[in-house]
Amino acid sequence: MNATPGRIKKGRKFDQVLHGAREVFLRDGFEGASVDDIARAAGVSKATLYSYFPDKRLLFVEVFRLECDRQTMAALDEIDFAAPVPAVLRKAGEHMVASFLSELNQAVFRVCVAEADRFPELCDAFYRSGPRRLHDELVAYLAGINDRGELAIPDPPLAADQFIELCKADLYLRHLLRLADSFPPAEIDRVIDGAVATFMARYGR
Template identity: 60%
Template sequence: MTTQTAVRKGRKFDQVLDGAREVFLRDGFEGASVDDIAKQAEVSKATLYSYFPDKRLLFMEVAKAQCQHQADEALTTLDMSRPPNIVLRQVGHKFLGFILSDIGQRIFRICVAESDRFPELGREFYQSGPMTMRSALVGYLEIAQSRGEVIIDDMDLAADQFAELCKADLWPKLIFGVRDTFPEQEIARIVDGACDTFMARYGA
């Protein structure tokens, strides 16, 4: 099979994606078979291959669709007219809500597990996941700066720093298997600290 760069859409496209999502999250990238995906999606292998002749392309489409869903949901709930101390907390909670979720963890681990054999998986996931959040946050910070609420020279760096502040304490424990769930009050503590630290540095 050869990798294609464009995905063909069609009547059963979403059906294939839904089935693939279930199988990838259950069996991992390597363990997921085309037969199982076709069975889960209730389509023929010929139909599946007509959309995705390469399993890597199918996985990335699943990951990107999930990231896009999270990004769209976050953007529709954000009020760009609100001040940073409110919007940054919303962004932080949305960001952690995804990366700490079961599907967020599984997508991340699959990308890491397959990075040596298929480095493009990690690169494409980075573009569809972390870069989506960064772009949305940069867009808001530019608006906030135009209102005189923040003073930032390097918007990309500031957005990256905020994301890292939100991961403090929680992310290392998650990826090293120390813990796999976190109560809301603990997440709120980290997000509040991230916002306070960020505004202490960049607040006007």
């Protein structure tokens, strides 16, 4: 039961298992999702499930990784990177906030915090699939607009971290602590617009 994310075995029913697991995790959360329910939803035996994922945590993170891929591709397809910088940041902010407030994303974060001491590989897989990938995508964009002289960004990695945190504002923590289940669109718009305005005020030429 101590397999690491890099040692996941793949086979003929691998995608079938992931599809069933995603359905159950989104419905029941990590703690509420049983191996029996996942196997049933995937249409496989428990033995088959365990042959791919000997630890439920590994399965959870793999589902999260694929969800990150889906969200990233959706964002890249929608964002017009040739648009003015504020418009690009605005659209990127919308996708980021939606990701931050995703139940699956937050559930994975909670599991990683709870398991950090016993299962550091889980935290590494979460970080590389989610926060680090978001950071790297944003750094690449910011470095490009700095090179073109559209903004003055001497430290793109730091600027990327700053914009990500600006987009979280009070929304992320309140949702993570279950103090609010959802937010009015106007409140989300206020946070994103404020993040873009603050970022442009700091780095605009």
